Amino acid sequence: MDLNTFLMVFAISACIYMACNIGAxxxxxxxxxxxxxxxxxxxxxxxxxxxxxxxxxxxVGGHVSDTIRKGMLDxxxxxxxxxxxxxxxxxxxxxxxxWLNIASYLGWPVSTTHSIVGAVVGFGIMAGxxxxxxxxxxxxxxxxWVVSPVMGGLVAFLLxxxxxxxxxxxxxxxxYAKRILPFMxxxxxxxxxxxxxxxxxxxxxxxxxxxxxxxxxxxxxIIGFLISRPLAKRIPDVPKENIHNxxxxxxxxxxxLQITTAFYIAFAHGSxxxxxxVGPLAAVVSILxxxxxxxxxxxxxxxxxxxxxxxxxxLLIWGRRVMETIGKKITEITPSRGFCATFSGATVVLIxxxxxxPVSTTHxxxxxxxxxxxxxxxxxLNLGIVKEIMISWVATVPFTAFLAAILFKxxxxxxx
Amino acid sequence: xxxxxSMFAKSPFKPLVSHIDKVNxxxxxxxxxxxxxxxxxxxxxxxxxxxxxxxxHKADKIKDDIRQHLPQSIFLPVDKRDFMHLLSxxxxxxxxxxxxxxxxxxxxxxxxxxxxxxxxELVDYVVTLANDACGMIRELxxxxxxxxxxxxxxxxxxxxxxxxxxxxxxxxxxxxxxxxLFSLNDLSAADLFLLNELIKxxxxxxxxxxxxxxxxxxxxxx
Numbered sequence: 001m002d003l004n005t006f007l008m009v010f011a012i013s014a015c016i017y018m019a020c021n022i023g024a025x026x027x028x029x030x031x032x033x034x035x036x037x038x039x040x041x042x043x044x045x046x047x048x049x050x051x052x053x054x055x056x057x058x059x060v061g062g063h064v065s066d067t068i069r070k071g072m073l074d075x076x077x078x079x080x081x082x083x084x085x086x087x088x089x090x091x092x093x094x095x096x097x098x099w100l101n102i103a104s105y106l107g108w109p110v111s112t113t114h115s116i117v118g119a120v121v122g123f124g125i126m127a128g129x130x131x132x133x134x135x136x137x138x139x140x141x142x143x144x145w146v147v148s149p150v151m152g153g154l155v156a157f158l159l160x161x162x163x164x165x166x167x168x169x170x171x172x173x174x175x176y177a178k179r180i181l182p183f184m185x186x187x188x189x190x191x192x193x194x195x196x197x198x199x200x201x202x203x204x205x206x207x208x209x210x211x212x213x214x215x216x217x218x219x220x221x222i223i224g225f226l227i228s229r230p231l232a233k234r235i236p237d238v239p240k241e242n243i244h245n246x247x248x249x250x251x252x253x254x255x256x257l258q259i260t261t262a263f264y265i266a267f268a269h270g271s272x273x274x275x276x277x278v279g280p281l282a283a284v285v286s287i288l289x290x291x292x293x294x295x296x297x298x299x300x301x302x303x304x305x306x307x308x309x310x311x312x313x314x315l316l317i318w319g320r321r322v323m324e325t326i327g328k329k330i331t332e333i334t335p336s337r338g339f340c341a342t343f344s345g346a347t348v349v350l351i352x353x354x355x356x357x358p359v360s361t362t363h364x365x366x367x368x369x370x371x372x373x374x375x376x377x378x379x380x381l382n383l384g385i386v387k388e389i390m391i392s393w394v395a396t397v398p399f400t401a402f403l404a405a406i407l408f409k410x411x412x413x414x415x416x
Numbered sequence: 417x418x419x420x421x422s423m424f425a426k427s428p429f430k431p432l433v434s435h436i437d438k439v440n441x442x443x444x445x446x447x448x449x450x451x452x453x454x455x456x457x458x459x460x461x462x463x464x465x466x467x468x469x470x471x472x473h474k475a476d477k478i479k480d481d482i483r484q485h486l487p488q489s490i491f492l493p494v495d496k497r498d499f500m501h502l503l504s505x506x507x508x509x510x511x512x513x514x515x516x517x518x519x520x521x522x523x524x525x526x527x528x529x530x531x532x533x534x535x536x537e538l539v540d541y542v543v544t545l546a547n548d549a550c551g552m553i554r555e556l557x558x559x560x561x562x563x564x565x566x567x568x569x570x571x572x573x574x575x576x577x578x579x580x581x582x583x584x585x586x587x588x589x590x591x592x593x594x595x596x597l598f599s600l601n602d603l604s605a606a607d608l609f610l611l612n613e614l615i616k617x618x619x620x621x622x623x624x625x626x627x628x629x630x631x632x633x634x635x636x637x638x
Contacts, residue, residue, distance in 0.1 A: 032420040109422075169565035243568050247561045330424050334561065362420070369423050376493035379427035379560055384489035388422070 003415060004288050007086050011284040014093035016310050018277035021100045022112050023314025027053060028322035029362045030269045030345075031262060033338035033369070035323060036330030039258035045327070046320060048259070049266040050312045056270030056353075057278075057308030059196045062299040063356040064272050065307075068279025069286070071137050071356065072120055075293040077128035082293045084412060088127055089280035091407035092119035092400075096276070099400045109388055111360035114396045116276040117141060122401025123408035144357040145393070148348050149367030156344035156371030163336060164375070167250065172240040177253040182229040188260050188343070189224035192267060193217035195350050228256075254335035261339055265346035269361040270308060271353040278307035337377045341368040363389055425490050429556055431482050432503065436553040438475035439506050442468055442513040443546040446621070449517060450539045454532055458524045465517035472510045479507055493560065494635045505627040506553070509546060512621045519614050525607050528600055531593070538589045538615070542622045545582045548575065549625035552632055559635070569636045576629035583626040590619040 001009075031045045040048065078085040096115035103110040117138075124132040167176045198213035208216065235253065238245045282303050286295040315323075333341075345365040352359045366385060373381030445468050452460035482503060486492075492499055527535065552575050555568070562568040593615055597608070 029420045036424075164563040164565060168561070168563045169569075171567050173562070173566060240567065243562075243566075243571060244558050247558055247568070251561070326421050329421050332424050332427050365420065366423060369420070373491055373493075376563055378424070379429050379493065380425045381491040382423050382425040382489055383491050384487075385423050 003083075007083070007090065007284065007415075008288055011086070011090050011093070011281050012306075014090055014097065015277045015281035015307065018093050018097045018100075018112075018116075019274070019307050019310035020314030020318070021097050022273050022277060023053070023311040023316075024318035025100065025104055025322065026112055026273060026362060027266065027269065027311070027315045027319050028326050029365060030265045030342075031323055032326035032330055033333050033342055033365075034258050034262040035327030037255075037258060037333045037335045037338040039255040039335050039338065040262055042320070042324050042327050044259075045262065045323060046316065048262050049315055052263045052266035053270035053311050053315065054305075054308040056267035056272075057274035057311060058270075058301070058304050059200045060267075060271035060350070060353055061274040061278065061304045061308065063199075064275035064353050064358045065279045065282055065299050065304065067137070067141070067356045067358060068116060068120065068275045069283045069299070070295045072117070072134055072141070073124045074128070074132055074134055075295070077132045078293045082287050082291065083415070084127055084408075085293055086284045086287050087411035087415065088123035088404070088408045089120075089283045091123050091411060092116060092404045093277070093280045095119040095122070095400050095404035095407055098403065099396065103392070103396075108392050108395075109362065109385070110392045110396050111363055112273055112276045113358045113360045114145065114393065115400045116279070117358060118397035118400035119404035120280070121397070122404035125401070126405035126408050141357060144352055144355075144359050145363070148352055148357075148359040148364045152345045152348045152364040152367035153371035153374070155347060156340050156368040157375045159344055160337070160340040160372050160375040160377045163340065164377075167336075168247075172246070173250045174238055174240075174246050174253070177250045178232045178235060181232045181253055181257060182225045184257050184339075184343075185228040185260060186221040186225040188264055190217045190221035191347060191350065192264060193220035195267075195271070195354060199354075231256075251335050254339050257339045258335045258342065261342040261346060265342050265349070265361070265365070268346040268349040268353065270311065272349050272359060272361060274304060274307040274311060275358055277310070278303050281307075332379055337372050340372050340377065341365065344368040344371065426485050428482050428486055428492070428499065429560060431478055432499075432506075433553055433556060435475055435478045435482070435503070436506055436550050438471055438478065439510045440547065440550040441471045442475070442510045443543060443550065443621075445471075446513060446516065446543050446546075447539060449520065450536065453520045453525075454527055454536070456524065456526065461517070461520050465521055468514055468517050472514045475507065475510050479503060493564075495638060498631055498634050498638070502628065502631040505624050505631060508624040508627075509549070509621060512617055512624060516614065516617050516621075519610060519617060523606060523610055525610060527611075528603070530600065531596060531611070534589070534593050534596060535615075538586070538593055538618055541582070541586055541589060542618050542625075545579065545586060545622050546625045548579055548582070549628040552576065552579070552629060556632075559632075564636050572632055573636060576633045579626055579629035583622050586619065586622040590615055590622075 027049050031049050034040045035042055035045045096119045099115050100112060121133060167173050167180060170176050194213055194217035197208050197216050198210060238249045240246060282299055283295065285303065286297055287293060345368040348364050349359060349361050366389060372378060445464055449464045452464060552572060555572050558568045559572055597611055
């Protein structure tokens, strides 16, 4: 086997390993609130996640993948030895995946995104010193790591306050919930459709302009609205004197909304996190095929499909048990609160995906849940998690950077 | 990587309702206690007192459990101090019932007829009041769900306001009963003292019950 084939196989294996890790660990957090609140059974969550993760990865995963593939390093430092960039990307994948395994064994809440970014930066510095890094892009990425949980929290806070005002504080919350349902469905449909239509369907050779994308998305949203409105009206009324039953029925309406947002967040997660496995592989494929470090080719769809597929596989084989555990234990979250947290988290992540910013879906979701809690939506909220997350931030990037740098050096020495 | 899991701690509101159930059990022993005391069945007084002690102890265990599971890092949708005040008010009701039983065990007293009818009326009134207060706590789940607003908050507000009025009436009844007590001429000093203590304790149960209503009102207003 010649070196190129070996490297290709190595890279693909490392990518598959990373993708399975992502599916096994990350997805459960995204779907957890939907299962815990009773909106989806554990089995239904698996189906929804499988379809949505793949769709998100395939249709919208390209932007973030490009950032990881070629956005963070200055490729010119590898011009004389393009294979070094290949070694580096493989080293990054291995380092990140190893860190994920160690961290999940120790039960630490680390982010797949932070791991791979740290690793890429690590080997970059080892290869070409500080000049090798595209510092402005990296700065934007690190900023997004702070901004995404905060925005998730802000949006969730405002959304829950809005729902409190418009639904829960009314004399007849069920009536208002039934009225609001189609509007929320409209919103989710428009955002999802726009994410796919605007710069998203290049894989199907469909490239819509901004205006076209908006128009088609609104059409899609209106369809969702028109379907959900009669369904909402059909839900039986409860006399408004029976406050307890009214509140229960209101929560049942939010179950339908949570099913939608479960799909939404799995889609957003796939769109953002597939890059963590696939970005490096795409770089390797590019270089081995063209022999140069200039990566002018668009992200090959088969790579996105590979990543998406193995995320789903990781979820199906290893992730189900984690999802089951989480779902069984989170019983204090009701569908309305879960909807707010999930919708906010998914929206922030998806926007970041469109902007090509790799963010942590889990941390964004944590921010969203905190937002709901601060809006008085949850009976308890353990803020200790914030400290744990900050510690994991500080630990992850240096560790993966260091490990990737070492592995890179080893490969350079071994393969030349 | 069960990150999302660790954000949701054990809710203290469910055990708070378990606690009030135990307090309610104690409250329901007040009437039998007084019936036994007034019919001079002192053995029965002893056995009921033992029962009250057992239930009060169980309530204390729940209370300690709640307090232990509320570290600094837990954020509640209500002010944590207000929550603790509520728990204390509930606990004080159970303690007051236990104190009533202790008082009755100090001395076997023959209650004068002039006193027994108004005393029974006060007992009935206070027991109903305390039961209503316990009922308010059971509204907490819906109150949380409605985010402390809407028709549910109005319902709880009304309950609190009714409780306040009832406590005012209980105060009046307690005062008239005390007047009658101190107008009696042929009571020993010990009997007088103990009976006065009993009446004050009954009033205390009413006061603590009203406190529950007041604290829930604070939850809603903040």
